[in-house]
Amino acid sequence: MGWSASELDLSGVADVDEVADLLRDAEPDASVSLLFVEAVDAYLAIMRLDEGEDLRIFGSDSAFAEESRLGKLLLSDVESPALEIDEEVDDEDKPAADPTVDPVGDADLLADLGVSAHKLLQLCATDGLLPSDITAELCQMIGCGDEVEELRES
Numbered sequence: 001m002g003w004s005a006s007e008l009d010l011s012g013v014a015d016v017d018e019v020a021d022l023l024r025d026a027e028p029d030a031s032v033s034l035l036f037v038e039a040v041d042a043y044l045a046i047m048r049l050d051e052g053e054d055l056r057i058f059g060s061d062s063a064f065a066e067e068s069r070l071g072k073l074l075l076s077d078v079e080s081p082a083l084e085i086d087e088e089v090d091d092e093d094k095p096a097a098d099p100t101v102d103p104v105g106d107a108d109l110l111a112d113l114g115v116s117a118h119k120l121l122q123l124c125a126t127d128g129l130l131p132s133d134i135t136a137e138l139c140q141m142i143g144c145g146d147e148v149e150e151l152r153e154s
Contacts, residue, residue, distance in 0.1 A: 003144035005151040008035065016074055020055050023047060032113070036138075036148075037074060038131035039064060044124065045074045046138075048109045058105040060124040060131065065104075078105040101125045113142040 008022050023033050035047040043064035048056045057078050064071030065078075103124055107117035115138055123134045132152075139145040 003147045005144065005147040007151060010037070010070060013073065016055070016057070016077060019047065019074065020049060023049055034110075034142075034144075036131075036135045037070065038135060039068060039070060041130050041132075043068075043071060044131035044134050045071070046109060047074070048106075056106045056109040058103070058107055058109050058120070060101065060103055060134070062102040062104045075104060110138065110142060115141050 004027060006026050008026060010019060013019050023035050027033055031051055033049040037045040044060040045064065046058045059075045059078060065075035101124060103121055107120050110120060111117060123129065123137060139148040
């Protein structure tokens with residue numbers, strides 16, 4: 001699968017359907033479109049469209065919907081909670097999970113691309129990781145890391 005990366009301006013959108021339309025318009029022929037929204041060095045929202053149709057959403061923390069207009073816009077319709085984060089840390093080298101993180105939405109949205117729900121939740125709960133760090137790690141895992149890194153540097 002070949003990936004391309006582009007930046008989307010979400011400043012004028014009124015609802016999640018408009019965000020989905022922007023995502024569809026960015027690459028109309030894409031079989032999978034992903035949008036990573038990083039906010040205030042604290043929150044990450046991921047949106048996925050398959051064949052431009054089925055919208056799936058994951059949010060790293062429900063607090064994003066409470067603390068920002070964009071968070072509310074992206075996550076207000078997300079009702080199903082994500083799976084529980086494992087708070088136990090087996091490896092001493094891994095940072096502890098942040099117990100205040102409350103992920104929401106479809107944690108399996110990247111599973112077929114090689115990122116399990118468990119891995120996504122683990123990354124989002126890792127204390128000290130910024131949303132940009134999580135995005136970079138996820139993009140490396142699914143094979144679009146170079147494209148996203150190039151976009152960030154431009």
